[in-house]
Amino acid sequence: MMPSNYFEFEKPLIELNKKISDLKDFMDEKGVDLTDEIITLENKADNLREEIYENLEPAQLLEIARHQERPTTRDYINRISSTFVELHGDRRFGDDLALIGGIAIVEEQPITIIGHQKGQTTNENLERNFGMAHPEGYRKAMRLMKEAEKFNRPVISLINTPGAYPGIGAEERGQAEAIATNLMEMSDLKVPIITIVIGEGGSGGALGIGLGDKIMMFEYSYYSVCSPEACAAILWKDSDEASEAAKALSLTSKDLFDLNIIDKIIKEPIGGAHKDPDQAAKILKDEILAAINELKNIDKDKLIEKRYNKFRKIGEYQRNKEKN
Amino acid sequence: MFKDFFSKKNNYVTVKNRSKKSKKSEKRDVREKNNDKLWTKCKKCNEIVFNKKLAENSMVCPKCDYHLRLSAEDRLALTIDEDSFIEFAADISSKNPLDFPEYDKKMEEAKNKTGKNEAVVTGEAKINSHEVIIAVMDFNFMGASMGSVVGEKITIAIEKAIEKNKPLIIFSAAGGARMQEGMLSLMQMAKTSAAIKKLHKNGNLFVSIITDPTSGGVTASFALLGDIIISEPGTLIAFAGPRVIKQTISKKLPDDFQSAEFLLEHGMIDKVVHRKKMKATLGDILKIHEAGVINDAQ
Numbered sequence: 001m002m003p004s005n006y007f008e009f010e011k012p013l014i015e016l017n018k019k020i021s022d023l024k025d026f027m028d029e030k031g032v033d034l035t036d037e038i039i040t041l042e043n044k045a046d047n048l049r050e051e052i053y054e055n056l057e058p059a060q061l062l063e064i065a066r067h068q069e070r071p072t073t074r075d076y077i078n079r080i081s082s083t084f085v086e087l088h089g090d091r092r093f094g095d096d097l098a099l100i101g102g103i104a105i106v107e108e109q110p111i112t113i114i115g116h117q118k119g120q121t122t123n124e125n126l127e128r129n130f131g132m133a134h135p136e137g138y139r140k141a142m143r144l145m146k147e148a149e150k151f152n153r154p155v156i157s158l159i160n161t162p163g164a165y166p167g168i169g170a171e172e173r174g175q176a177e178a179i180a181t182n183l184m185e186m187s188d189l190k191v192p193i194i195t196i197v198i199g200e201g202g203s204g205g206a207l208g209i210g211l212g213d214k215i216m217m218f219e220y221s222y223y224s225v226c227s228p229e230a231c232a233a234i235l236w237k238d239s240d241e242a243s244e245a246a247k248a249l250s251l252t253s254k255d256l257f258d259l260n261i262i263d264k265i266i267k268e269p270i271g272g273a274h275k276d277p278d279q280a281a282k283i284l285k286d287e288i289l290a291a292i293n294e295l296k297n298i299d300k301d302k303l304i305e306k307r308y309n310k311f312r313k314i315g316e317y318q319r320n321k322e323k324n
Numbered sequence: 325m326f327k328d329f330f331s332k333k334n335n336y337v338t339v340k341n342r343s344k345k346s347k348k349s350e351k352r353d354v355r356e357k358n359n360d361k362l363w364t365k366c367k368k369c370n371e372i373v374f375n376k377k378l379a380e381n382s383m384v385c386p387k388c389d390y391h392l393r394l395s396a397e398d399r400l401a402l403t404i405d406e407d408s409f410i411e412f413a414a415d416i417s418s419k420n421p422l423d424f425p426e427y428d429k430k431m432e433e434a435k436n437k438t439g440k441n442e443a444v445v446t447g448e449a450k451i452n453s454h455e456v457i458i459a460v461m462d463f464n465f466m467g468a469s470m471g472s473v474v475g476e477k478i479t480i481a482i483e484k485a486i487e488k489n490k491p492l493i494i495f496s497a498a499g500g501a502r503m504q505e506g507m508l509s510l511m512q513m514a515k516t517s518a519a520i521k522k523l524h525k526n527g528n529l530f531v532s533i534i535t536d537p538t539s540g541g542v543t544a545s546f547a548l549l550g551d552i553i554i555s556e557p558g559t560l561i562a563f564a565g566p567r568v569i570k571q572t573i574s575k576k577l578p579d580d581f582q583s584a585e586f587l588l589e590h591g592m593i594d595k596v597v598h599r600k601k602m603k604a605t606l607g608d609i610l611k612i613h614e615a616g617v618i619n620d621a622q
Contacts, residue, residue, distance in 0.1 A: 164563065164564075165572075166563070166564030166568045166569045166572050167569060167572065167573055168569065168573065168575075168577065168578070168581070170563070170564075171562065171563060171564070171569070171581070171582060172590050173590075174548075174590070174592050175544070175563040175564070176543035176544040176547075176548050176561075176562075176563035177544075177548045177592060179544040179545075179563070180513075180517060180543075180544050180545050180546070180547075180548045180549050181548075181549070183513060183514050183517035183518070183544075183545060184517045184518070184520055184521045184524075184549055185521070187514070187517060187518030187521045188518075188521050188525070203501075203510065204501075204510070204513065204540070204541055204544045204563070207510055207511075207513060207514060208544075210514075211514045211517075211518070223507060224506065224507065224510075225501050225502075225503055225505075225506050225507055225509050225510040226500075226501070226503055230568075231503050234503065235426075235503065244425075248422065248424050248425055248506075249422070249503070249506045249507075250422045250506045250507065251506065251507070256507055259421070259506075259507065259508065261507045261508070261511060307518075308518050308522070311511060311514045311515045311518050312479070312515055312518070312519070314472075314508060314511040314512070314514075314515055315472035315473075315475055315476050315508060315511075315512065315515070316419050316421035316472050316505070316508055317416050317417065317418055317419060317472045317473045317476055318416065318417060318418075318419050319415050319416055320415045320416070320417050320441065
């Protein structure tokens with residue numbers, strides 16, 4: 001039987017591991033020395049694992065990014081900070097459990113941290129709306145960022161959402177306005193903003209807390225203009241073409257690094273962050289601290305100017321030698 | 325390429341000579357084809373309206389007041405003073421940076437259909453003699469989706485407004501970010517919004533006019549960041565489109581959901597203005613704004 005937190009594409013590896021454990025059992029039972037064979041197979045398994053993870057199809061990578069057990073914002077906060085105080089509410093309408101935030105200390109460094117929050121059980125996911133925020137989530141995030149600016153704390157923003165919630169209340173209360181305002185104000189926030197995509201980077205809902213001085217992505221996360229399912233449904237009228245769409249959209253960390261959209265790919269523990277959340281959190285913590293160190297002494301006006309230019313130059317186009 | 329579009333007053337009407345072919349069926353085909361160019365059926369009330377009459381009525385149905393969608397040049401012709409337009413950045417056009425399937429073909433079709441390079445036209449113009457920087461998006465060009473070029477042209481317009489210290493007028497329309505350019509498109513939201521922040525810090529006026537339909541990444545960036553936000557009657561303004569919402573919540577949506585009137589009621593926009601009063605309204609806003617600027621200078 002396949003263990004629950006394995007993926008279909010890992011099947012050959014699972015089979016090989018099963019063979020190894022069978023051999024070990026056989027050795028114990030019969031007292032035959034099979035150590036050499038076992039070592040050979042174990043090496044083979046290591047190579048196979050590496051090969052599988054180095055050649056993931058975008059659609060397979062999506063499975064990892066969306067995995068139920070993938071560490072969430074809260075999992076990382078708990079592991080990287082010694083003290084965390086969660087803060088609630090947008091002061092206008094409500095508190096959005098799909099986008100959380102607060103103040104924390106990471107190795108003596110005070111930070112403000114915001115992030116989409118998914119659940120890891122069905123009930124928790126219902127409560128957290130699967131990490132799909134309403135306008136009040138984006139407005140809470142902005143309130144906390146303004147507070148960070150006032151007290152000169154760097155902002156850490158963890159992205160993990162399939163998208164902003166498409167619902168009646170969200171539209172009535174100005175989902176688009178909330179995201180637009182965040183983009184506008186984040187471009188001028190006078191403290192460093194460090195953004196990390198930890199799982200799903202779904203469209204405007206992700207970008208709504210994503211305009212920063214440094215944009216990083218965990219290796220097996222994705223960041224996309226729209227979900228591959230929606231893309232396939234719109235362009236090819238067939239959501240079954242999602243794996244083709246995932247390829248076409250260039251949504252992997254490697255694609256986006258090559259396109260100069262992100263600054264850094266954060267390596268994950270082998271098999272994905274969910275295989276070793278402690279290790280993933282440690283890597284994340286080091287990256288956050290390194291980024292803060294790099295940015296904290298830059299003059300505020302210079303920081304804003306650099307941030308502006310970072311986004312100003314994104315875009316690929318050509319000058320025409322027009323025929324008409 | 326735009327030098328002649330202001331002189332053509334009724335450029336929606338292209339009546340061709342009737343065919344003299346004798347075969348009955350051919351005759352009917354031809355007649356139907358020609359009829360298409362002679363009149364239009366109103367999408368809302370199904371009234372058959374002569375195109376000439378429609379054009380004279382600013383492309384608004386004379387019977388039910390439905391506002392038909394406009395091309396960028398028709399919009400400019402209705403909005404700005406004659407012969408006042410100088411275009412910016414007409415020479416930039418899209419590449420296919422992700423090598424996205426069928427993008428080149430779709431782009432070619434859009435170019436042939438509209439005679440334009442891209443989904444937005446930007447430039448300098450006058451409205452009731454007030455100098456402005458203006459951008460007009462055109463839904464006929466790939467649903468006015470925002471890719472690198474739309475983002476770049478909008479940003480250039482914003483920067484020109486800052487540089488020349490003039491009010492900025494943007495008529496938006498959009499089906500969202502352009503999928504075929506992936507994250508390059510999504511990041512245009514960040515780029516344009518950051519430029520708008522600069523504009524506001526510089527003290528420029530920005531009037532955003534949201535036209536039918538505007539959704540997704542354009543709504544969630546510059547379109548909703550105006551000092552003054554105006555729309556036309558019946559305009560669809562959305563973050564997520566109604567179909568997506570219906571699918572997600574599997575409930576019937578309210579009748580006027582995501583209409584300009586709905587947004588007005590919810591405090592999201594300043595005004596819903598009839599197309600025939602749009603130029604006068606913009607003129608009034610610019611007049612009051614300019615009076616303030618002159619007072620400040622004294």
